[in-house]
Amino acid sequence: xxxxxxxxxxxxxxxxALLRYVHVHGAxxxxxxxxxxxxxxxxIGALTADLTTAGLVSxxxxxxxxxxxxxxxxxxxxxxxxxAYAYSIEVDRLRAAxxxxxxxxxxxxxxxxxxxxxxxxTVPLLADFVxxxxxxxxADSVYVGAGVAVCGMVRRDDGLIRLAxxxxxxxxxxxxxxxxxxxCGAPVSIGNVADVAAFAEHARGAAAGCDNVIYLYGxxxxxxxxxxxGRRVTGHGGYGGEVGHMVVxxxxxxxxxxxxxxWETEIGEHALLxxxxxxxxxxxxxxxxxxxxxxxxxxxxxAAVRQVGxxxxxxxxxxxxxxxxxxxxxxxxxxxxxxxxxxxxxxxLNSIALPACREHVRLRTPMLGEDAALxxxxxxxxERLLADPxxxx
Amino acid sequence: xxxxxxxxxxxxxxxxALLRYVHVHGAxxxxxxxxxxxxxxxxIGALTADLTTAGLVSxxxxxxxxxxxxxxxxxxxxxxxxxAYAYSIEVDRLRAAxxxxxxxxxxxxxxxxxxxxxxxxTVPLLADFVxxxxxxxxADSVYVGAGVAVCGMVRRDDGLIRLAxxxxxxxxxxxxxxxxxxxCGAPVSIGNVADVAAFAEHARGAAAGCDNVIYLYGxxxxxxxxxxxGRRVTGHGGYGGEVGHMVVxxxxxxxxxxxxxxWETEIGEHALLxxxxxxxxxxxxxxxxxxxxxxxxxxxxxAAVRQVGxxxxxxxxxxxxxxxxxxxxxxxxxxxxxxxxxxxxxxxLNSIALPACREHVRLRTPMLGEDAALxxxxxxxxERLLADPxxxx
Numbered sequence: 001x002x003x004x005x006x007x008x009x010x011x012x013x014x015x016x017a018l019l020r021y022v023h024v025h026g027a028x029x030x031x032x033x034x035x036x037x038x039x040x041x042x043x044i045g046a047l048t049a050d051l052t053t054a055g056l057v058s059x060x061x062x063x064x065x066x067x068x069x070x071x072x073x074x075x076x077x078x079x080x081x082x083x084a085y086a087y088s089i090e091v092d093r094l095r096a097a098x099x100x101x102x103x104x105x106x107x108x109x110x111x112x113x114x115x116x117x118x119x120x121x122t123v124p125l126l127a128d129f130v131x132x133x134x135x136x137x138x139a140d141s142v143y144v145g146a147g148v149a150v151c152g153m154v155r156r157d158d159g160l161i162r163l164a165x166x167x168x169x170x171x172x173x174x175x176x177x178x179x180x181x182x183x184c185g186a187p188v189s190i191g192n193v194a195d196v197a198a199f200a201e202h203a204r205g206a207a208a209g210c211d212n213v214i215y216l217y218g219x220x221x222x223x224x225x226x227x228x229x230g231r232r233v234t235g236h237g238g239y240g241g242e243v244g245h246m247v248v249x250x251x252x253x254x255x256x257x258x259x260x261x262x263w264e265t266e267i268g269e270h271a272l273l274x275x276x277x278x279x280x281x282x283x284x285x286x287x288x289x290x291x292x293x294x295x296x297x298x299x300x301x302x303a304a305v306r307q308v309g310x311x312x313x314x315x316x317x318x319x320x321x322x323x324x325x326x327x328x329x330x331x332x333x334x335x336x337x338x339x340x341x342x343x344x345x346x347x348x349l350n351s352i353a354l355p356a357c358r359e360h361v362r363l364r365t366p367m368l369g370e371d372a373a374l375x376x377x378x379x380x381x382x383e384r385l386l387a388d389p390x391x392x393x
Numbered sequence: 394x395x396x397x398x399x400x401x402x403x404x405x406x407x408x409x410a411l412l413r414y415v416h417v418h419g420a421x422x423x424x425x426x427x428x429x430x431x432x433x434x435x436x437i438g439a440l441t442a443d444l445t446t447a448g449l450v451s452x453x454x455x456x457x458x459x460x461x462x463x464x465x466x467x468x469x470x471x472x473x474x475x476x477a478y479a480y481s482i483e484v485d486r487l488r489a490a491x492x493x494x495x496x497x498x499x500x501x502x503x504x505x506x507x508x509x510x511x512x513x514x515t516v517p518l519l520a521d522f523v524x525x526x527x528x529x530x531x532a533d534s535v536y537v538g539a540g541v542a543v544c545g546m547v548r549r550d551d552g553l554i555r556l557a558x559x560x561x562x563x564x565x566x567x568x569x570x571x572x573x574x575x576x577c578g579a580p581v582s583i584g585n586v587a588d589v590a591a592f593a594e595h596a597r598g599a600a601a602g603c604d605n606v607i608y609l610y611g612x613x614x615x616x617x618x619x620x621x622x623g624r625r626v627t628g629h630g631g632y633g634g635e636v637g638h639m640v641v642x643x644x645x646x647x648x649x650x651x652x653x654x655x656w657e658t659e660i661g662e663h664a665l666l667x668x669x670x671x672x673x674x675x676x677x678x679x680x681x682x683x684x685x686x687x688x689x690x691x692x693x694x695x696a697a698v699r700q701v702g703x704x705x706x707x708x709x710x711x712x713x714x715x716x717x718x719x720x721x722x723x724x725x726x727x728x729x730x731x732x733x734x735x736x737x738x739x740x741x742l743n744s745i746a747l748p749a750c751r752e753h754v755r756l757r758t759p760m761l762g763e764d765a766a767l768x769x770x771x772x773x774x775x776e777r778l779l780a781d782p783x784x785x786x
Contacts, residue, residue, distance in 0.1 A: 005403060010403070162749040224715075226715075228621055228624075229626065229627070231624065233621040235718065236719040240716050242717075245714045245746075247711055248643070314640065321638045322617075322712075353638075356548075356556060357546075357628070359630070
């Protein structure tokens, strides 16, 4: 029901559109910007001048274009100078990165995460990373803000971690702790790791240009980041995408959530290890060991991979019927399971999903690899800059 | 990546915002429009004048306001003069209505739909309805276009019905047939009945003001219209929302789709009738008979209702984990099943869905009743008017 924008809002939209374009596509000629954004040359010139003054982009002559005439100026993001901090809080480790406008990781840190650490205890470790990285930041840099990817259910309003069963967090005030230690005058955005990684793959990865995407992410549990009609589906409170707790097997095993037969009891790390007769093993490396064994011809490991692959395809078929996506991306440990059992996944998908819902769906692995969580967390921070470049810059 | 709008686009947006406001809220004072749309009084005056000239709204003095001073002018939609045709193609019947701007049904027709009728054979019956209704349309009226709700999977691009198992349609060119017989110079939009009814309940029904909604619709089968972040989730080709074919019981009954244990095999019309020992009965009236019998104390009917209610709650819990909605609406035959088994539904939801995902979810029945399909179909047509009032008007 919103009315049309004012002159000032239009300028802000145009600045954001230009900056977003070079943020996603990198160095771009003024001529291409004029065509793509549908603005005339003088407007592009004025917008570029404003963004240059704010230190967000720079301009230079294009290199040899092979064409006659005056070379077009090229606008590029100030990737070394404009940056966000990105954090990833995982079950087994903590990561931090300084990410430049344009999506390049400029610096990074990583450490093991001792099990049992609370949110309050975790944040100082991230703050240490920032202190270490901050020494190398050029003096005239522009800090945009920070974003965090966390394996848990994040309340959108205040970054409270409602439930992160695999780190043992219940109602941990991560947002508050981060705001106190790491805000540095700019807001901190927090998102579930699957949502954040989906955001990254959609912005500049495997799903670039796709408007309907399911990004399935596995570590100990399984969640999804969902893009529908080009927008993230995060639900009323921010808890959407808990596909790991879609019950697929009412006669199945008890789940840590208190229910029974959740999808993650059939496709999670523990399901594969149990099926392979390695009930006592834990962790991603143990999962890879099973997949390696299957690859080397171990019959029990092969059967385990097939069984989990069947259930993976089964649940994907359900999601395909619900969302009619054009792409499903398998991330985290789901990438390895999918690659080992692609035939099972595709076969189940074909036999269960409705033809119209599945006909154009592509099954893919991530392009950004492990960096998706960090790049997506940085994108959360860049979103604010892109919404209003000169206010945040 | 779109740039900010031109002056002309802004004017179009403002015209659309004003017209949408009175379309949804009815007669509104200029003072309220000024406040709500954030535009100054002279702009509101100019926009109203343009819309009045186009015959889309009218103005009059407000009745007694109880306040001193000059009475504010009231802007109202030209509900009798600006209209869309709406059609609903159902398993057992065909309906058509003339719907005025503002959502009022001005005229309606209905007939039984003989089973076995193709799309080509159906359209002439709808065209008959239009001829009957058209005689009563005032001479200076503005026809906006038509919308259709159909129980089947609709290809967004051209209105081909890919699959409508319960009418027996496979790849029926409904869009083409409608365009030929009913376009009358304006486009015809086609949507799945659950999507269309969800749209209506979101625009002016039970879900008004809710941004994350699942509208579950049952007739012979079961589908859903989904609103996420205020926008319809229809998927890549338009086939999203096929929640009836989410497999919930891998050990369950074969489904007409070729799979097994689909949710609709546990909660559809046939599931309730079978559980009640009435395998040979069919149709909505037969379903109501079982619910009535349960209400009167028939033990077998009660057990059947409880069983179907359990499965209904089970699948709703899955959807709540995936979407974290603020409202689930039970429409069509799901309304009756829900009302008869609300305790089972709520109990299953509470035991299966994650607390954070379900904590704010309200379970509701539709406000628009059977008219949701017709009103939603008309909304499809009004959408085009609201996007560009003076072009379409």
